[in-house]
Amino acid sequence: MAKTQFTVIITAGGIGKRMVSDLPKQFLKLNDKPILLHTIEKFYDFDPSIQLILTLPSDWKSFWNELLMKHECKISHLIVDGGKERYDSIKNALEFSEGEFIAVHDGVRPLVSNDTIKKCFDAVKQFGQVIPVIPLKESLRKINDELTQAVSRSEYVHVQTPQCFLKESITKAYSLPFHHNITDDASLIEEAGYSIHCVQGNEENIKITTQMDLLFAEALTKLKIQK
Numbered sequence: 001m002a003k004t005q006f007t008v009i010i011t012a013g014g015i016g017k018r019m020v021s022d023l024p025k026q027f028l029k030l031n032d033k034p035i036l037l038h039t040i041e042k043f044y045d046f047d048p049s050i051q052l053i054l055t056l057p058s059d060w061k062s063f064w065n066e067l068l069m070k071h072e073c074k075i076s077h078l079i080v081d082g083g084k085e086r087y088d089s090i091k092n093a094l095e096f097s098e099g100e101f102i103a104v105h106d107g108v109r110p111l112v113s114n115d116t117i118k119k120c121f122d123a124v125k126q127f128g129q130v131i132p133v134i135p136l137k138e139s140l141r142k143i144n145d146e147l148t149q150a151v152s153r154s155e156y157v158h159v160q161t162p163q164c165f166l167k168e169s170i171t172k173a174y175s176l177p178f179h180h181n182i183t184d185d186a187s188l189i190e191e192a193g194y195s196i197h198c199v200q201g202n203e204e205n206i207k208i209t210t211q212m213d214l215l216f217a218e219a220l221t222k223l224k225i226q227k
Contacts, residue, residue, distance in 0.1 A: 007099030012107030013082030038110035132201030
């Protein structure tokens with residue numbers, strides 16, 4: 001049997017505090033379908049041979065299985081326990097990852113485009129560590145005590161997912177101890193001594209964390225359906 005080339009770890013361990021909802025944000029409906037289901041379908045539609053691993057809080061596994069039955073989803077994926085921190089969830093998932101390359105994607109980014117996925121998957125084969133980014137539009141100021149100072153936005157970018165790595169490098173990175181300055185997988189990879197290559201992401205690939213984000217995502221999804 002051929003070795004799996006890509007594993008996608010989809011992180012869905014949040015409880016949605018900023019969404020002001022009793023239901024974790026990954027389970028909220030985006031145009032009549034749970035956000036998380038949109039995300040899983042995106043990667044399956046891109047390539048059904050991808051190994052999909054989903055990290056979930058153990059208390060919500062049965063709820064997720066009920067949603068799969070309700071929406072008649074038969075996409076094969078492995079569910080592993082989410083940990084106390086995102087770091088712990090990824091580390092748990094890595095134990096079951098079979099791919100030569102590992103992609104980590106936020107479960108609440110259902111609008112990642114096929115083009116962004118392809119750019120990341122193609123580039124990781126050449127560079128080993130790849131993240132999608134988009135340029136900033138707004139002006140930036142740095143706060144220093146009670147003063148602020150203008151900084152050049154051309155020196156900064158918004159970071160998105162999927163963040164893609166050689167299995168060897170991400171496994172090495174997750175052997176490092178956890179600390180609260182780890183903001184994403186790329187920051188941990190850099191701490192392990194690797195450099196990061198950037199590719200162009202897609203602007204609508206937002207992370208849905210607030211009600212405004214959800215409204216924006218609903219509008220974009222309806223627009224695509226109409227097209």
